[in-house]
Amino acid sequence: MLKLLKLLKDGRFHSGEALGAALGVSRSAVWKQLQHLEAELNLPVHKVRGRGYRLAAPLSLLDVEAIEQGLATPGWPTLIYDEIDSTNAQALRAVSGGQQAPFLVLAERQSAGRGRRGRNWASPFAENLYYSLVLRIEGGMRQLEGLSLVVGLAVMQTLRAAGVSAAGLKWPNDVLVNNRKIAGILLELVGDPADVCHVVLGIGVNVNMSINNEVDQAWTSVRLETGRQVDRNQLVAQLNENLQAYLERHRHEGFTGLQAEWEQGHLWQGRAVSLIAGVNVVEGVVLGIDRQGALRLEVEGVEKSFSGGELSLRLRDDS
Numbered sequence: 001m002l003k004l005l006k007l008l009k010d011g012r013f014h015s016g017e018a019l020g021a022a023l024g025v026s027r028s029a030v031w032k033q034l035q036h037l038e039a040e041l042n043l044p045v046h047k048v049r050g051r052g053y054r055l056a057a058p059l060s061l062l063d064v065e066a067i068e069q070g071l072a073t074p075g076w077p078t079l080i081y082d083e084i085d086s087t088n089a090q091a092l093r094a095v096s097g098g099q100q101a102p103f104l105v106l107a108e109r110q111s112a113g114r115g116r117r118g119r120n121w122a123s124p125f126a127e128n129l130y131y132s133l134v135l136r137i138e139g140g141m142r143q144l145e146g147l148s149l150v151v152g153l154a155v156m157q158t159l160r161a162a163g164v165s166a167a168g169l170k171w172p173n174d175v176l177v178n179n180r181k182i183a184g185i186l187l188e189l190v191g192d193p194a195d196v197c198h199v200v201l202g203i204g205v206n207v208n209m210s211i212n213n214e215v216d217q218a219w220t221s222v223r224l225e226t227g228r229q230v231d232r233n234q235l236v237a238q239l240n241e242n243l244q245a246y247l248e249r250h251r252h253e254g255f256t257g258l259q260a261e262w263e264q265g266h267l268w269q270g271r272a273v274s275l276i277a278g279v280n281v282v283e284g285v286v287l288g289i290d291r292q293g294a295l296r297l298e299v300e301g302v303e304k305s306f307s308g309g310e311l312s313l314r315l316r317d318d319s
């Protein structure tokens, strides 16, 4: 089915006969595949008697060469999948299989995209970025401190450069525009964090998605914010460059060197929030973050710090 899609991706008309010849199947088999394409990938196909078939709009697929063209410095070795359960899961499997880090895993679609706190990450075909960068970390905890927040900074800057000027951060590592989520980050780690480990920086960015009924929270996308269809290969190149630069600074300066910049990008500085940890809720006012990237809250007149992957933050109604 994806071979057929690649033949149609230019958005021009192709006759059933020509498609059948290119795929080595009959015209009726082409017709069946087209129906699957429409139903499974949610891609409308125009069928015109005498002219053939064409996609409602041209489709730009992920492509290593196109990504490399947009890079000033060479990128990471990149694996692109048409479909995978989760790019993070695939990255972890590749590490166990002996793949040498750093490397990048991208996919056109995820059938079991993972979000934070066990949630699902909606991952429709060819619309968004599903991006997992694997790094080998030697030398322990300092290199992990604040790492997920640093990734947030790189994503935020990438989105701002793509024209989403209102993109900002929400602790620990969501990227929001007017309280709607545009990108999420999920770090997963294997090995010994105090010695040698591999960390997967999993990034999901809503790029060209304009309709999705599966997402159970307020969301937006680059296209909805800018009114323009975005070239995802260019966006990958831009994200690679920003990540390279921020990771380099993090390696040299540690998180302390990026703490102030992160706070500048934090949309909820000074806001009254509820911090939710399972059934426990702490109410406070956001003071900022500490040198490790933990959230600093003023709680009943006392400063307290909070960290941990299972925490989530909500604005208080009276904020």
Ligand code: BTN
Pocket (backbone or CB within 6 Å): 085, 086, 087, 088, 089, 110, 112, 113, 114, 115, 116, 117, 119, 121, 129, 130, 131, 132, 174, 183, 184, 185, 186, 202, 203, 204, 205
């Ligand atoms: C969140 O809940 O905010 C985190 C979402 C992270 C989604 C990305 S998409 C690429 C990578 N692969 C996954 O399965 N999840 C992350």
